[in-house]
Amino acid sequence: MRTTFVSTISLWNSSKSTLDKLQSGLTKANTELTTGRHADVGLALGHKVGESLSLRQQRAEIDTLTDSNGLAIQRLKTTTAALDSIRENATKFRDALVGLPSNPPVETVKGQAAAYMSSLVGDLNVSIGGRYVFGGINTTTAPANGYANGVPSSLKDLVASAFAAPVASGGFGFPQSDPLASGISPADMEAFLDGPFRQIFEGPDWSAFSNASDQNIQSLISPTEKVETSTNANTTPIRQIAMAYTMIFDLGIETLSPATRDMVIMKAARVLSTAVSGVTDVQASIGTAQAKADSANVRMDLQKAIFEERIGKLEAVDPAEAKVRVDQLMTQIQTSYSLTAQLKQLSLINYL
Numbered sequence: 001m002r003t004t005f006v007s008t009i010s011l012w013n014s015s016k017s018t019l020d021k022l023q024s025g026l027t028k029a030n031t032e033l034t035t036g037r038h039a040d041v042g043l044a045l046g047h048k049v050g051e052s053l054s055l056r057q058q059r060a061e062i063d064t065l066t067d068s069n070g071l072a073i074q075r076l077k078t079t080t081a082a083l084d085s086i087r088e089n090a091t092k093f094r095d096a097l098v099g100l101p102s103n104p105p106v107e108t109v110k111g112q113a114a115a116y117m118s119s120l121v122g123d124l125n126v127s128i129g130g131r132y133v134f135g136g137i138n139t140t141t142a143p144a145n146g147y148a149n150g151v152p153s154s155l156k157d158l159v160a161s162a163f164a165a166p167v168a169s170g171g172f173g174f175p176q177s178d179p180l181a182s183g184i185s186p187a188d189m190e191a192f193l194d195g196p197f198r199q200i201f202e203g204p205d206w207s208a209f210s211n212a213s214d215q216n217i218q219s220l221i222s223p224t225e226k227v228e229t230s231t232n233a234n235t236t237p238i239r240q241i242a243m244a245y246t247m248i249f250d251l252g253i254e255t256l257s258p259a260t261r262d263m264v265i266m267k268a269a270r271v272l273s274t275a276v277s278g279v280t281d282v283q284a285s286i287g288t289a290q291a292k293a294d295s296a297n298v299r300m301d302l303q304k305a306i307f308e309e310r311i312g313k314l315e316a317v318d319p320a321e322a323k324v325r326v327d328q329l330m331t332q333i334q335t336s337y338s339l340t341a342q343l344k345q346l347s348l349i350n351y352l
Contacts, residue, residue, distance in 0.1 A: 059307040062300045064224060069104040069293045072219045076290040079133045079231060080283060082123040087279040089116050090241050094272035097248075097265050105266070106254045110238075113248035120241060121146050124210075135215030136232035143212040143233040147246070150208030158205050159250055162186045162196040170196040176252030184256060186263040193247065193267055201243040209242065210234055223277040227289045237278030244271040 049108040095115050100109065124134045124144040148156040165171025170192060174180050212233040219229040230332070247253075247268040253261045 042344070045221075055307050055310055058272060061223065062100065062304045062307070063221065064244055065160065066297055066300055066304075068219065069297050072217075072221065073293050075131075075133050075217075076229055076286050076293070078124050078126060078128055080286050080290075082126045082133065083231075083279055083283050085123050086120060086238070086241065087276055087283070089119055090244075090272050090276050090279070090305055093245070094269050097269040097272070100265060101216060103258070104261075106261070107238075108264075110249045110253065113245045117144065117242065117245040119146055120144070120238075120245065124238070127188055132212075133230060134233045136230060136234070137215045137217055138211065138213040141211045142257060143210055145209055147209070147242075147250075153205075153208050155205075155209045155246065155249065158200050158208055159197065159246060163192070163251070164199060165196065176250065178252075179255060181252050181255040184259050184260050186260045189256070189260050189263060190267065192266070197247075197251075198243065201239045201246075206234065206239060219293070221293045222300060225292070225296060227292050228285070229289050229293065231282055231286060235278070235282060237275045240271050240275035240278065244268040244275065247271070291351065 053298070093112060096112065097109070121144040123144045128131055132141065132143055133139075134143040135141060145151070148154045148155070153161075160175060163171055164173065164175050167173055172184060172192070173190075210233045214227045214232060214234050216232060217230040218226055219228050221229075245268075247264055251264060253264055256264065273351070
């Protein structure tokens with residue numbers, strides 16, 4: 001004769017095993033209901049999981065490029081605003097020089113030039129999040145030292161040295177403030193401005209004023225397109241503007257003869273006119289780069305929408321079906337709890 005052993009512990013364990021499976025299923029169903037995608041994508045898709053991962057990778061790359069473009073566009077907008085200020089100040093000062101009377105208020109004009117030079121330094125040193133927009137690829141160092149702050153020599157030191165250099169070297173042999181400056185002819189001053197003076201601003205001595213890199217930032221704005229998304233303080237228009245301001249406030253025009261002073265003033269006005277056109281060209285390049293970045297963002301948004309649609313078709317679950325499964329599993333779990341509670345009231349005697 002064979003008997004089967006029966007006890008309440010075996011009955012309790014039976015319901016516990018079922019309850020574990022139900023709770024695991026409920027967790028999975030809740031995850032799918034919350035996220036809208038399969039809880040285990042690999043298990044659900046099988047061999048198609050590679051396609052899903054590839055689509056997600058492409059979408060992540062687009063997200064990265066879009067974020068990068070946002071920073072680039074912000075940099076371009078800030079650069080444009082600073083260039084607007086530089087161009088407007090140069091235009092105002094040029095117009096002021098052109099409209100000066102035959103006997104101009106020299107000290108007032110010099111003070112304006114010095115103020116505009118200081119404003120130029122401030123505009124060039126504008127930054128976003130600690131990154132300088134006129135530094136080229138050198139974004140961590142302020143691009144402009146200032147007229148008198150260069151190390152080891154400043155532009156002020158270089159201009160003074162060039163002016164006081166011997167005549168054989170292209171200078172005048174005395175400082176700007178010397179009364180002998182009144183004897184400088186317009187032709188001699190023009191030769192100095194087109195020679196040693198211009199070389200300070202166009203040659204390697206410019207590094208006394210600027211710490212910027214000549215190389216601008218190149219940004220990948222889409223998977224297949226790269227553009228320059230910055231400018232720098234070493235561009236020709238910036239050099240010309242600084243040169244024109246310097247002509248007025250640091251060549252001692254108050255000590256020059258009226259004819260030579262008028263020549264310097266008109267020379268500065270012509271240089272500023274050329275520089276203003278140059279700044280406009282730089283702004284056009286900046287605007288083109290911003291337009292390309294904006295256009296790339298629009299295209300990538302469309303691509304991202306396509307990727308998301310394809311990912312959804314692969315990974316998405318029916319929310320209504322997931323909700324039904326959650327409700328069914330909850331009902332089964334509640335039933336299991338109820339049965340377990342009833343089993344706890346049993347004893348071996350009652351069972352027999």
